[in-house]
Structures are given as structure tokens and as C-alpha cells.
Amino acid sequence: MYENLLERFIAYAKVDTRSDDSSYTVPSTHNQVTFALELAKELIAIGLEEVEYNEMNGFLTATLPSNIEEPVPVIGFIAHLDTADFNAVNIRPQVHPAYDGGDIVLNETEQIVLSPKEFPRLSNYIGETVITTDGTTLLGADDKAGIAAIVTACEQFLAHPERKHGKIRLAFGPDEELGARGAKLFDVDHFAADFAYTIDGGPIGNLTYDNFNAAQAELTIRGTSVHPGSAKDTMVNALLVASQFATDLPQKETPEHTSGYEGYYFLTCQSGNVDEVKQTYYIRDHDRENFAARKRFFSDQVEAFNARFAEPRIALTLFDQYYNMRDIIEQHPVVVDLAVQAYESCGIIPVFKPMRGGTDGCIISHKGLPTPNLFSGTENGHGKYEFVTLETMAKSIDVIMAIVEQNAALSGTAEASGNTGNVAVTESSRGIR
Numbered sequence: 001m002y003e004n005l006l007e008r009f010i011a012y013a014k015v016d017t018r019s020d021d022s023s024y025t026v027p028s029t030h031n032q033v034t035f036a037l038e039l040a041k042e043l044i045a046i047g048l049e050e051v052e053y054n055e056m057n058g059f060l061t062a063t064l065p066s067n068i069e070e071p072v073p074v075i076g077f078i079a080h081l082d083t084a085d086f087n088a089v090n091i092r093p094q095v096h097p098a099y100d101g102g103d104i105v106l107n108e109t110e111q112i113v114l115s116p117k118e119f120p121r122l123s124n125y126i127g128e129t130v131i132t133t134d135g136t137t138l139l140g141a142d143d144k145a146g147i148a149a150i151v152t153a154c155e156q157f158l159a160h161p162e163r164k165h166g167k168i169r170l171a172f173g174p175d176e177e178l179g180a181r182g183a184k185l186f187d188v189d190h191f192a193a194d195f196a197y198t199i200d201g202g203p204i205g206n207l208t209y210d211n212f213n214a215a216q217a218e219l220t221i222r223g224t225s226v227h228p229g230s231a232k233d234t235m236v237n238a239l240l241v242a243s244q245f246a247t248d249l250p251q252k253e254t255p256e257h258t259s260g261y262e263g264y265y266f267l268t269c270q271s272g273n274v275d276e277v278k279q280t281y282y283i284r285d286h287d288r289e290n291f292a293a294r295k296r297f298f299s300d301q302v303e304a305f306n307a308r309f310a311e312p313r314i315a316l317t318l319f320d321q322y323y324n325m326r327d328i329i330e331q332h333p334v335v336v337d338l339a340v341q342a343y344e345s346c347g348i349i350p351v352f353k354p355m356r357g358g359t360d361g362c363i364i365s366h367k368g369l370p371t372p373n374l375f376s377g378t379e380n381g382h383g384k385y386e387f388v389t390l391e392t393m394a395k396s397i398d399v400i401m402a403i404v405e406q407n408a409a410l411s412g413t414a415e416a417s418g419n420t421g422n423v424a425v426t427e428s429s430r431g432i433r
Contacts, residue, residue, distance in 0.1 A: 002152050002397055006390055009131070010093050012144040019082035019175045026185065027058040027174030032081045036060040039081075039172060042151065047158045048170070057185035058174035064154050065167060070411030072166035075404060076196030077153075078371065079146035080176030080360055083138060084382040092134040099389075101126040106384070107135030114385050121203065121379055122387075129390040141388040142381035146199035147172055149376055149396040156401060163401070164408040169193045176200070176360050179214065179321040183363035195335045195370045198361040199400070202375040204392045205351040207339055209329040209372035211362050212263070212355070213291035214321040217281040217298055219245070221314050225275040235274070241313060242270060242277040245305055249298075261286045261354050263294060286324055286354055322358045325365040325372065332370040339374060342402035346395060374399060 015035045020028045027033060036053055043051045043062045050063040060081075066072070096104055101123055104114040112135030116122040122130075133139045150170055157165050169191055175182035202208065223238030249265045251257075258264045263285030270279045283298060285291040295318060306312040329335060343350045361371035377392030 001390065001394055002156065004155065005148060005152050005393060005397070006095070006129070006131075008152060009141075009144060009148040009388075009390075009393065010095075012148055013093050013131075013140045014091050015140075016088040016091065017082050017140070018085065018088040019177050021085065021178050026056070027082065027182065028178060029082070032058065032174045035081055036172060036174075039147070039151075043154075043170070046151070046155045048154060054187070057187065058182055059186060060172045061191060062170045063167065064157060064165070064170070066165065067157075067161055068164050068166060068408055068411055072407050072411050073194035074167045074169060074192065075407055076169040076171060076191055076193035076369070076371070077150045077400060078171045078173065078196055078198045078360055078364070079150055079200060079376075080143045080182065080198075081147070081172050081174050082177050082182070083140045083144075084142065084177045086138040086383055088137055088140065091137045091140060093139060094132045094134055096130040096132065099125055099128055099130045104130065104132060106132055110135055112136075112384065114387065119380060119385060124203070125389050125392075128392070130387055131390065132387045133384050135384050138381075138383055139386040139388070141376070141378040141386055142201045143176065143199070143376065143378075145376040145378050145388050145393050145396070146201070149199050149393055149400060153397045153400040153404075156397070157404070163405060165404045166408050166411075168404060169196075171196075173360060179216065180358050180360050180363045183360035186360070186364055186367065188364065188367045188369045191369070193369060195332060196361075196364065197335075197339065197400075197403070198359050198364075198371055198373045199376045199396060200359050200361070200373050201378040201381055202373070203351075203379060204375055204377060204395055205343070205348050206375040207336070207343065207350045207352060207372065208355045208359075208374075209336060209361075210286060210326040210352075210354045211322075211324055211358050212284040212286055213288055213323050214358055215283040215291070215295055216319055216321055217283060218317040219277075219279040219281070219302070219314055221245070221272070221277040221279065223275050223277070223313070225273075236309070236313065237274050238272060238277040238313075239274055241305070242272070242279055245301065245314070246279070248301065248305075255356075259356075263287075263290055265294070265298065283318075284356075286326075288324065288327070322362045323366055325362040325370075328365040329370055329372055335370045335372060338403055338406060339372065339399070341406055342399050345402050345406070346398045348395065348399065 224236040266282040
């Protein structure tokens with residue numbers, strides 16, 4: 001076990017870095033800036049170089065210089081500073097050593113319990129040190145666990161110079177929880193890595209390079225509000241139009257009815273009154289052609305509804321948020337091969353699962369830097385039942401260090417050229433769909 005890991009993670013988790021979708025600053029909340037600047041001090045203190053906070057995009061970057069003479073590809077490790085849209089004020093992490101497999105009482109007063117009956121995956125962690133919330137906030141392991149793993153791995157390399165490594169670049173960025181908004185400003189050229197990995201959530205073994213294509217639809221539904229006593233043939237109730245629009249979408253193609261590679265339509269936000277209603281929908285699909293078809297269908301639905309009225313009542317703004325990183329990763333299979341080999345060297349079976357969401361890696365991959373996602377151990381993210389175990393975070397560190405050391409072992413070989421597109425896919429990495 002890594003000596004400073006638990007203390008480091010708890011210190012990070014206690015900091016409120018919740019992002020804010022209604023804000024248009026970069027980052028969206030000042031707390032993220034404060035956390036980044038404090039983290040910068042820590043990175044300098046442990047001996048990292050080129051520690052820079054970019055006020056234009058909110059990214060903190062740093063370098064661990066190579067300790068070998070031979071050239072090898074520069075690897076980047078990336079995690080996000082912000083936490084999701086859930087209470088993050090006064091976070092009090094609770095540590096439960098040697099978990100016995102039963103219920104964990106998060107908050108006795110409020111009778112909030114983390115139970116394996118409701119969350120069966122909790123049973124996978126019997127005997128481990130489980131870190132939870134106190135039932136009133138999220139934990140922030142998404143993605144403070146990722147940050148802690150990356151920083152601890154670099155601290156280990158600095159403390160053990162006999163462990164060989166090439167140049168490592170680190171990046172900690174804002175607003176991943178806002179549709180990876182922060183990553184859209186990431187400066188890939190300045191980062192100057194050959195490939196990278198995000199360390200962002202998921203149970204042990206998860207290795208992800210297949211995520212949703214994502215779009216957001218904003219509807220403004222205009223009604224006509226008149227006194228109900230004289231409303232006949234005059235009133236148009238925007239609330240009812242909004243309800244009818246939502247129910248006319250395929251009801252089995254929503255998040256609660258889909259899994260795996262199945263896409264969906266998701267009404268995520270609604271507000272308004274008889275006179276006007278605003279709705280926000282997420283449109284998701286792993287397949288690019290199906291994604292385009294979903295967007296066309298949604299637009300056609302708006303046109304069909306508008307045709308019911310003498311004049312259009314629904315205004316649509318539709319925009320893409322991010323795309324499936326698989327399209328890029330397939331061109332650079334060595335990035336997956338290296339991760340698979342690292343997992344196996346650490347006794348971990350790689351689990352190739354489609355991500356039903358997105359990460360900074362999908363944006364960054366499409367900027368030209370292949371960036372699949374590795375596990376950090378977070379479970380039940382974005383809410384009061386979020387937890388992570390110390391042992392899984394330690395395994396995340398093991399994997400990071402194994403990737404770096406295996407990359408260093410490539411010195412003098414063809415793979416060390418930095419061209420990540422010319423290495424054959426190994427049998428173990430055929431999870432690419």
C-alpha cells in the first residue's frame with residue numbers, strides 16, 4: 001500500500017470543486033482554480049518540473065522528466081478537477097477498514113445506508129478499506145481518486161530513481177462533468193505527449209475506448225396563456241405540449257431502459273409554465289450513423305409538432321457535444337496494447353466495456369492525442385452513495401507505473417519511435433468493437 005495515498009485522497013475529496021453548468025467562466029467555478037493552485041504547490045514540493053497553471057483554459061500541467069537516455073514515447077496522464085452536479089459542500093469522507101460485507105451506515109440520523117442489497121457490487125470489496133460519504137454529499141472520487149493515483153505514481157518514481165521511465169506529462173483540467181467542456185480548450189500541442197490516458201472512474205479492470213457520440217437539444221416551447229375561463233380554442237398550454245413531445249419519443253429508448261451499445265433520448269431538464277417551457281435533452285449513440293439518425297429523428301419530431309399549429313411553437317437548438325474515441329483509438333492500437341500488458345502484469349483482467357457517457361479523453365482523442373480511459377475505482381459516482389476503496393486506488397497506481405515502465409522497456413525498439421499507429425493489435429486487446 002502507498003503510504004500517502006489515503007491521506008492525499010481524503011484531502012482532495014474534502015475540497016468542493018463542483019462545476020456549474022449555468023456559468024460561462026473558465027473554469028465554471030472558482031473553487032476549481034483554488035484547488036488547481038494548491039495542487040500545483042504539491043506537485044512542485046514532490047519534485048515535478050514545468051508546473052504551469054493556464055488561466056486561459058483552467059488546466060494545470062506538469063512534467064516528470066525521463067531518467068533514461070534512450071528515446072521513448074512521451075506518455076500523458078489526465079484527470080479532472082471538478083465534481084458532478086450534486087451537493088459538494090462540507091464533504092466528510094468516512095473510512096471503513098476491513099469491510100465485512102454488510103450494510104454501511106452513512107448517516108445514522110438520516111438513516112442513510114449503503115447496502116449490498118441495493119448496490120450488489122459492494123460485495124466485491126469485502127476485506128478492503130472502503131471510503132464513503134457521510135450521506136449528505138457526494139464523495140468526489142470522480143475524479144479525485146484519479147488525481148491521487150497520478151500524483152502518487154509520480155511521487156513513487158521520484159522516490160525510487162532505480163525504476164526507469166521516460167518523460168511523463170500530467171494534466172488536471174476543469175469542467176469534465178459539463179459534457180467535457182474543459183477538454184475542448186485543452187492545448188494538445190503544448191502538452192506534447194505521444195499518447196495519453198485519463199484516469200477517470202470505473203471499477204478495477206475497466207479499460208475504455210468506446211464511448212457515446214453525444215448531442216444536446218435545447219427546446220423552447222411557446223404557449224399562449226389566457227384566462228382559463230375564456231381559453232377554449234385560444235389557449236396553448238406549453239406545459240402540455242412539452243409533456244406530449246416527451247411522451248412521443250420512443251419510450252423504450254431512454255437511459256433506464258437501455259444498456260451496452262444501445263443509444264437513447266434523455267429529458268434531463270425542464271422548467272416553465274403555461275406560457276413557455278424550456279427542455280433539455282441528451283441524444284446518445286455509440287454508432288456514428290445511428291447517432292446521425294437519432295438527431296434527424298429528433299429534428300423531424302420538432303417539425304411534426306410545429307405542423308400541428310397555425311404557427312411554429314417549438315424552437316430547437318441542437319449541437320454536438322463529443323464523439324466516440326473509438327474512431328481514433330482504432331488507428332493507434334499500441335495505446336491499448338500497452339495498457340492491456342500493464343493490467344496483466346498487475347494481475348488484473350482487462351474489462352472492455354462501452355462507456356455510456358464520455359470523458360475528457362474522447363474530446364482529447366479527437367484533438368489528435370489518443371487517450372483511452374483507465375479505471376480509478378470509483379463506484380456509484382455523482383451521488384451520496386459514491387465510494388472507492390484504498391486497495392483499488394493502489395491498483396490504479398500499479399497500472400500507471402506498469403505502463404510507464406513497460407514503455408521505458410521499449411527503448412531502442414521500433415515502438416519507441418513515437419508512431420502509435422504502426423503496431424499490430426495483440427490478441428488480448430481485441431476488445432475494440
